[in-house]
Amino acid sequence: xxxxxxxxxxxxxxxxxxxxxxxxxxxxxxxxxxxxxxxxxxxxxxxxxxxxxxxxxxxxxxxxxxxxxxxxxxxxxxxxxxxxxxxxxxxxxxxxxxxxxxxxxxxxxxxxxxxxxxxxxxxxxxxxxxxxxxxxxxxxxxxxxxxxxxxxxxxxxxxxxxxxxxxxxxxxxxxxxxxxxxxxxxxxxxxxxxxxxxxxxxxxxxxxxxxxxxxxxxxxxxxxxxxxxxxxxxxxxxxxxxxxxxxxxxxxxxxxxxxxxxxxxxxxxxxxxxxxxxxxxxxxxxxxxxxxxxxxxxxxxxxxxxxxx
Amino acid sequence: xxxxxxxxxxxxxxxxxxxxxxxxxxxxxxxxxxxxxxxxxxxxxxxxxxxxxxxxxxxxxxxxxxxxxxxxxxxxxxxxxxxxxxxxxxxxxxxxxxxxxxxxxxxxxxxxxxxxxxxxxxxxxxxxxxxxxxxxxxxxxxxxxxxxxxxxxxxxxxxxxxxxxxxxxxxxxxxxxxxxxxxxxxxxxxxxxxxxxxxxxxxxxxxxxxxxxxxxxxxxxxxxxxxxxxxxxxxxxxxxxxxxxxxxxxxxxxxxxxxxxxxxxxx
Numbered sequence: 001x002x003x004x005x006x007x008x009x010x011x012x013x014x015x016x017x018x019x020x021x022x023x024x025x026x027x028x029x030x031x032x033x034x035x036x037x038x039x040x041x042x043x044x045x046x047x048x049x050x051x052x053x054x055x056x057x058x059x060x061x062x063x064x065x066x067x068x069x070x071x072x073x074x075x076x077x078x079x080x081x082x083x084x085x086x087x088x089x090x091x092x093x094x095x096x097x098x099x100x101x102x103x104x105x106x107x108x109x110x111x112x113x114x115x116x117x118x119x120x121x122x123x124x125x126x127x128x129x130x131x132x133x134x135x136x137x138x139x140x141x142x143x144x145x146x147x148x149x150x151x152x153x154x155x156x157x158x159x160x161x162x163x164x165x166x167x168x169x170x171x172x173x174x175x176x177x178x179x180x181x182x183x184x185x186x187x188x189x190x191x192x193x194x195x196x197x198x199x200x201x202x203x204x205x206x207x208x209x210x211x212x213x214x215x216x217x218x219x220x221x222x223x224x225x226x227x228x229x230x231x232x233x234x235x236x237x238x239x240x241x242x243x244x245x246x247x248x249x250x251x252x253x254x255x256x257x258x259x260x261x262x263x264x265x266x267x268x269x270x271x272x273x274x275x276x277x278x279x280x281x282x283x284x285x286x287x288x289x290x291x292x293x294x295x296x297x298x299x300x301x302x303x304x305x306x307x308x309x
Numbered sequence: 310x311x312x313x314x315x316x317x318x319x320x321x322x323x324x325x326x327x328x329x330x331x332x333x334x335x336x337x338x339x340x341x342x343x344x345x346x347x348x349x350x351x352x353x354x355x356x357x358x359x360x361x362x363x364x365x366x367x368x369x370x371x372x373x374x375x376x377x378x379x380x381x382x383x384x385x386x387x388x389x390x391x392x393x394x395x396x397x398x399x400x401x402x403x404x405x406x407x408x409x410x411x412x413x414x415x416x417x418x419x420x421x422x423x424x425x426x427x428x429x430x431x432x433x434x435x436x437x438x439x440x441x442x443x444x445x446x447x448x449x450x451x452x453x454x455x456x457x458x459x460x461x462x463x464x465x466x467x468x469x470x471x472x473x474x475x476x477x478x479x480x481x482x483x484x485x486x487x488x489x490x491x492x493x494x495x496x497x498x499x500x501x502x503x504x505x506x507x508x509x510x511x512x513x514x515x516x517x518x519x520x521x522x523x524x525x526x527x528x529x530x531x532x533x534x535x536x537x538x539x540x541x542x543x544x545x546x547x548x549x550x551x552x553x554x555x556x557x558x559x560x561x562x563x564x565x566x567x568x569x570x571x572x573x574x575x576x
Binding site: 013014066069070071072073087089091092094095097099101104105106108110111115116118119122123124 | 314315317318319321322325326399400402403404405406407408409572573574
């Protein structure tokens with residue numbers, strides 16, 4: 001059985017509209033328009049998979065995750081997560097999922113994280129030994145072991161995100177949703193977080209679904225990528241296959257010296273263009289470096305979304 | 310059993326947060342005591358040259374206000390800012406992920422933070438009462454231990470009704486986005502019809518009649534009457550229980566409807 005299965009999922013929101021009837025008219029006649037956030041989305045995810053769920057703002061990523069976690073009702077379609085219908089929100093189901101939200105916080109601002117952890121231990125019925133072990137392991141990998149006794153308000157943004165992460169995973173969920181987990185973090189914190197996720201997925205064999213605007217995270221972590229655009233899935237498959245689709249495309253980095261100044265250019269073109277580009281730039285001046293590299297995920301996704309729009 | 314643990318956990322969190330700021334904790338004493346002192350002076354002026362007013366002697370009137378001071382903040386229905394904020398900001402989603410009912414969690418948090426406050430209020434009221442006895446404004450001869458115990462029981466129940474009504478007011482945020490209007494109306498109506506402003510006996514007749522159909526009189530006026538022996542415990546208890554059930558039902562219905570709405574749009 002798949003950990004997650006989604007069939008023909010649709011979600012239509014009603015968005016209030018200014019009617020132009022004036023403020024008094026608006027008060028009595030609320031006009032709404034329908035916005036289709038998800039338009040027939042289907043996929044399935046096996047246990048232990050680490051999926052990158054990629055798309056532009058408003059593409060439907062968070063909507064999908066919220067439906068899978070049971071905090072949003074779909075308009076139509078079938079969803080099974082660990083064999084359950086998520087939006088029934090049975091306590092037994094909620095104990096088995098975890099949701100890391102980059103921009104929401106659940107820790108109490110004025111108290112040390114340890115106090116909130118203790119509360120979570122109570123509501124999730126976590127045995128004390130396992131509880132201390134999880135906190136110990138996670139805070140060590142994340143390097144925040146000495147911070148969980150500090151009031152949350154005294155932590156930096158990155159530190160706070162890490163203790164929030166521990167709070168979200170404390171009950172040892174089988175399926176983990178990561179919604180922009182590295183939002184607003186500096187490069188080092190991001191890298192630290194990334195190696196944590198890799199380790200967490202490998203060591204505990206968790207099913208993980210990640211959305212992020214930082215596609216290098218996806219490139220480093222996920223074997224499989226799902227791309228959603230305007231509520232529809234336009235790619236679902238191996239990361240390598242996705243990158244290979246643009247196998248013949250290259251990014252050329254050319255540095256040349258012209259009229260005594262060093263100039264650099266970055267050009268996206270097909271592999272076959274290499275000779276033409278080299279002669280073109282040789283005509284402009286003395287070519288100092290001429291490098292070509294394959295498209296990274298960010299460029300591939302940009303290409304796909306451009307052609308899909 | 311798990312729900313008891315949940316309430317205890319929420320309580321512990323709120324208690325710890327309530328005591329995190331020691332200065333504000335200490336300042337609460339003054340905030341409580343000052344307006345009260347003014348009231349005592351006011352009634353002393355009213356009672357100068359007369360022995361009783363609507364059946365109250367001066368010392369009974371002072372006792373009335375001491376008890377109203379003790380009760381007021383705990384039984385008053387009010388907008389719970391944590392709840393309103395969770396709903397408006399969408400942070401409620403994080404709570405919905407937990408395997409515990411949100412109303413129970415917010416009740417536990419409210420109860421915890423109020424318990425901290427009760428310590429402050431009870432100490433202040435105790436100190437004030439002792440001063441008033443020394444000054445001769447209060448007459449301990451009018452009190453009885455038995456009636457005081459009955460009062461405490463009624464107080465606990467009135468507290469519960471206030472808490473449930475507060476939840477109902479707060480869940481209205483699901484539908485109005487801005488429930489501060491509603492809480493202002495309650496904030497205006499409650500002191501009047503609960504008897505916290507003046508004893509209900511002193512209100513005009515038509516206001517008294519309106520007040521009969523509201524839950525508020527059972528939260529301040531009647532508990533004080535239990536203390537002074539004017540009302541029997543068994544007269545007040547059934548009404549309070551009935552209002553507690555009604556308030557719980559109202560809060561639950563609003564929660565169910567609000568939750569359905571929230572999970573339709575996703576906050």
